[in-house]
Amino acid sequence: MADAVVVSADPVEAVADLILADGRGSGDGNRKRVGLLGGEALAARWARRLAQRLGDRIELVEADELSWGLRTIKSPAERTLLRASGALGARAMEIAMSAAVPGASEAEVAGALAAEVVGQGGALYDVVLSAGPWAHTLAPSGGAAGVAGYTTRQLGAGELLRIDAYGSLGGYLFDFARSGVVGRPPNASQRELLDAVRDSVQAGIGALRPGVTLGAVADRCEAALASSSYTRRHGTPASALGGAWGHGLGLGFEPPWIDVGSEVVVEEGMCFAIERRIGTPGIGGAQYEDSVLVGSGGAELLTPAPADYHSEP
Numbered sequence: 001m002a003d004a005v006v007v008s009a010d011p012v013e014a015v016a017d018l019i020l021a022d023g024r025g026s027g028d029g030n031r032k033r034v035g036l037l038g039g040e041a042l043a044a045r046w047a048r049r050l051a052q053r054l055g056d057r058i059e060l061v062e063a064d065e066l067s068w069g070l071r072t073i074k075s076p077a078e079r080t081l082l083r084a085s086g087a088l089g090a091r092a093m094e095i096a097m098s099a100a101v102p103g104a105s106e107a108e109v110a111g112a113l114a115a116e117v118v119g120q121g122g123a124l125y126d127v128v129l130s131a132g133p134w135a136h137t138l139a140p141s142g143g144a145a146g147v148a149g150y151t152t153r154q155l156g157a158g159e160l161l162r163i164d165a166y167g168s169l170g171g172y173l174f175d176f177a178r179s180g181v182v183g184r185p186p187n188a189s190q191r192e193l194l195d196a197v198r199d200s201v202q203a204g205i206g207a208l209r210p211g212v213t214l215g216a217v218a219d220r221c222e223a224a225l226a227s228s229s230y231t232r233r234h235g236t237p238a239s240a241l242g243g244a245w246g247h248g249l250g251l252g253f254e255p256p257w258i259d260v261g262s263e264v265v266v267e268e269g270m271c272f273a274i275e276r277r278i279g280t281p282g283i284g285g286a287q288y289e290d291s292v293l294v295g296s297g298g299a300e301l302l303t304p305a306p307a308d309y310h311s312e313p
Contacts, residue, residue, distance in 0.1 A: 090305040132159040160286060179194055
């Protein structure tokens with residue numbers, strides 16, 4: 001993916017030599033300005049040494065905002081990595097949901113997901129899980145598990161369970177969520193909740209194609225949620241993402257955001273995580289999220305886990 005690779009026992013010296021030899025940069029006179037990406041990861045002693053080596057000829061300017069634009073459209077190689085990462089995440093979610101039986105602990109379910117991701121060479125960034133009385137929250141405080149997003153509490157039959165997992169393979173992320181009912185079919189109230197989050201996210205995925213704005217995608221999500229039987233019965237649920245319906249995805253959680261009113265135009269090669277999490281105390285909570293890659297004709301699903309994890313009554 002690089003035009004050239006330089007191997008050096010002294011990376012600071014090598015970078016300084018390349019910058020000085022390149023001759024490019026903006027500015028007047030003998031002093032040039034060169035953009036620096038990822039400066040927060042540069043050790044202070046390296047930064048000082050680099051500045052000394054460049055002297056008065058070069059000024060390094062923090063320019064992380066440029067990298068977001070460069071990373072928005074994924075290359076063919078990046079798309080391959082995103083597909084592989086999403087497939088791994090989907091397999092791990094299926095294994096975790098299969099482990100979510102009455103009597104199993106939240107930690108055991110999270111562990112099943114983690115084992116698959118790590119066992120296949122991926123990196124798990126986090127898995128947050130809530131169920132039963134806490135299903136309307138992002139995750140419990142941890143209890144005996146400390147600050148983890150799950151506890152050692154055993155799952156009960158009929159409880160709502162939601163899992164939000166994100167990790168990477170080859171440096172590229174999967175980020176998605178699924179919900180279900182433990183050990184039995186959902187009741188009518190649970191069914192309404194599960195349908196509302198799934199259908200609203202899938203409406204946005206269906207609208208995602210080159211040429212539309214992210215605001216239009218968010219509008220489709222909002223309309224689907226507003227027309228759901230859950231919303232008609234309980235009112236419009238508050239957003240857990242400040243009104244956003246998702247975000248860019250790649251080497252990390254990236255711009256742009258899928259916001260109502262956004263004028264960002266969707267282009268082929270963009271990658272997004274589209275999501276919504278809602279909940280009602282007394283009923284529980286549910287979350288649905290998928291990672292998708294924009295192709296010429298629409299959205300390609302990167303996280304092909306089943307849409308539902310429960311049996312119909």
